[in-house]
Amino acid sequence: MSLDHLLFKRDVPFHLVEIGLAAATDDELRELSKEMGLSLSLDEMKRIRDHFIALERRPTDVELESIAQAWSEHCCYKSSKVILREHIFGIDNGKVLSRGDAGVMEFDDEYGYALRIESHNHPSAIEPYGGAATGIGGIVRDVLCMGAQPVALIDPLFFGPVDFKGELPAGSKTPKYLVSGVVAGIRDYGNRIGIPTVCGGLYFDGSYLGNCLVNVGCVGIVKRKDLRDNAVGGVGDHLILCGGRTGRDGIHGVTFASAELSSKSEDESRGAVQLGDPITKEPLIHACLEVNSLGLINGMKDLGGGGLSCVVGEMALSGGCGAEVDLDKVPLKESGLAPWEVWVSESQERMMLAASEENVERILDLFAMWDVDATVIGKVVPGKCVTLKWQGVQVFQVDLGFLTAGPEYCRPCKIEVRSKTIREVKPKLPDMKTVVLDLLADPNIASKEWVFRMYDHEVRGGTVVKPASGVLNRGGPSDATVIKPLPDRERGLALAIGVNPWFCGLDAYRGGMASIDEACRNIIAVGGYPDSFTDCLNFGNPEKPERLGELKQAVAGMGDLARFLNLPVPSGNVSLYNETSRGSVLPTPTVLGLGIVEDVRKCVTTDLKKEGNLLYLVGETAEELGGSAVYRQYGGQGGEVPGVSPEGLKRSMDDMHAVMKKGLVASCHDVSDGGLAIAVAEMCLGGDIGASIETEQDKWFMFSESNTRWVVEIEPSKEREFLEGMGVPVVILGKVGGRSLEIGTGDGKASVPLKDMRDAWSGALPKLMG
């Protein structure tokens, strides 16, 4: 279909086209959206058409592109906002300092901490190294633009099985290539900017073939007086664009992220992936924080999805103003860009500052010292309109009310609880020793040391509980990582991921609850107390009712539990359309939980400490094996997904926190993937010592993944006080000692040598990755 008759080239010495929407048929509107890469629906195109008919003029390409960015799923959350508002947004315990690009919570009387997690899924599926690196870059800017110093990076990653032998979805890359590329991208970017990558996760499932999930989180620390709004201060402010130059990389990133991946994504959308440059970012962080702490700026915002088109409009609107921008002042990487390309490019390492006129010179001087570009490109004006000029010609004038009033949909959704419709098939298990070793070698459980030793997780010198806990160079997994963000204070932050896509696949509501429960357990296990959450919701195509149903149920589960605990979710991100020709990814609501640690010197780690100490299980175990690692390993189907009792969780958290504060717990590990047997095995690995545990129950007790449980190690002399402190159920498991894990159940026993466990657990990932 030719659209030429709808395009009117303006008589100016650069590329500027008006689009004759008024005369376009429905088919032509659809085709325009597709040809221009707008990812807008017919109804949305009609709304834009009517707006410009009322204005009695045709939109320019700059205007149409800009509206498409602002109305993309990625920017305006049109499919998810209704759901999020119902379940998540309203939770407020009075400790939220800001809900800007990153959420900010109270840390202590003087400081706040900033937190956010988001996805960089589609770019990473196309170009894993650059996609992951720029994911880090983007999340760091979200924290930075609150005025916060980034202090930790968090990266939960989801891939297809590395040893997958079947046929990949057309056009997609092998999991091994993706894992290597993503990990290298995080390594090279995170290590260079000097922010420790302290926590994360590596998850493997067939549903992620062709559509890996790369979730990136960042935590920052900010003096409350330096906390900035992502808004202009007022009329007369200068808009200073600083950092990297603008180029053709990253054009249509957000609209690309708002559609399913296909075999053609590589060819069509390679240009949508931005290029990262950590050595522009590193001094940019210094310079931005410096001008902020000197009180030279009124507001700051990062350039992410939608580029300038989003940042200028949102900053101006938040400040109750309009803006005029001389677009041709924007420093470019290459000449020949059309105005619309400059306006929507998502080139990396850029920040926008709003500053009063008298401070501009000093700001530019300080940026010059750091050799970081900073350029005044416009100013803040009265009204609610953004106007752009290019070589003196007005190319854009849009009312911010219209631009930012993106659509909101209450799409049809269908709720299925697959665990209720599938008949449960219990798998036949080999002997228990084999089960333990197989599970330890399951890539979802095996040691992630291959990854986290490549990340500098100690830079900034404040990492107290590290990814590995235990004997030097032989550590087991930690539950949460703990950082001390301020060198002169012993108050710390515990960071933990909670997510179980397999639970969510069978029962999204329970799975959503479980993700919150897991994050809380992990924080409690190190001696912290949960304080807030940020979430990255990775789901399939919301235009399919089943997919939207999963989103709704998972969010309801998370929201119900967070609300009961009265813990806010001051920031988050939604990534939809995670589908390929093979189908959707498992519903994956990744939760990053933040906990306050009053004194980091009281932290507890997972590694067993001493022969003769007692092992207790805290919490109740039910036969809840749906989605469990043991079912997945041996072909079980269906089954009850572990539920959460909100009251039980709260009581357990409080009891556990109290006994930990009293110093009664020598080590502690939450029970999650693989169940009790694996939790104790991991504690043995970290302490490089054996243990014996026993139950009268049958073998399933050892592998159930019931929520709200911990294994704790207690010195015999402290046993009584521990038991007196626990109102929630506890049961004695056994003792620390020996060189093997001895397991006894009502229907069998096993003796698993420590050495075999270490070989299985440590060897799995290096063997897969070669």
Next chain:
Amino acid sequence: MKDVKVCVLRIEGTNCEDEAAQAFASVGATPEKVHLKQLLGQCPSDLKRDLGSYDILMLPGGFSAGDYVRAGAIFAARMKSGLKKDIVRFVEDGKPVLGVCNGFQILVELGLLPALDGTMSEAPEAALYTNDSGRFECRPTLLRQERKGRGVFTSGIPRGSVVMYPSAHAEGKLMFPRSEEGKMLDRLLENDQVMFRYVDPEGDYAGYPWCPNGSLHNIAGICNPAGNVLGMMPHPERVLKRETHPDWTRAKWKEDGDGLSLFRSAVGSIR
């Protein structure tokens, strides 16, 4: 007591300056984070600084200028072209210079280490090469202090004692030109320039992972013949307090981290 002023020097990509400054502050010195351009005069006039006005020079870790050429090469070239005289004077005055990780790489590129025959060699005499594993390695490392003589960095770390400073680098394997390797190592030892060597928990010179990079003779850190310029790959500034040691929950509590004594020694030598 004398106020000990420390210049914590940085350019783009230097990223361990906060904890380096904190290290000196926590032993009572007055650190200042200074951009190289402030020493070169390429900045607003109120920000200009003079290297000679400081008592200690610290080159922190990071990826200066991205390490895209050779680790530390660009920072070293920029220092050499504008500051060579000032640096030579600083070293010859006996003032302490400490380079950690990327800072060590910069000292080698500058020719301030090993500097077998004087203050500063014209060309680099050694190199810090890609780890044997081929990977970035972030892990705990145990180091034994092996200098026989006393120097500005060793007063608080007796010969033979073992400290835990963590490593985090991709290029930390000390190498000499192959043909002269034996000869140069002998001279290094004769000059008493080897300060830290990687050992395992039993105190033996062990291979990977205890020596994370495959370094010649398990060398982790060396000083100049005068003993006032020290370069090392591991990071003492990351273990100022016990709670940032990787296995601190397994041991009896004490307040100080292993790194503190190194900074205490350097600052103490000025007072």
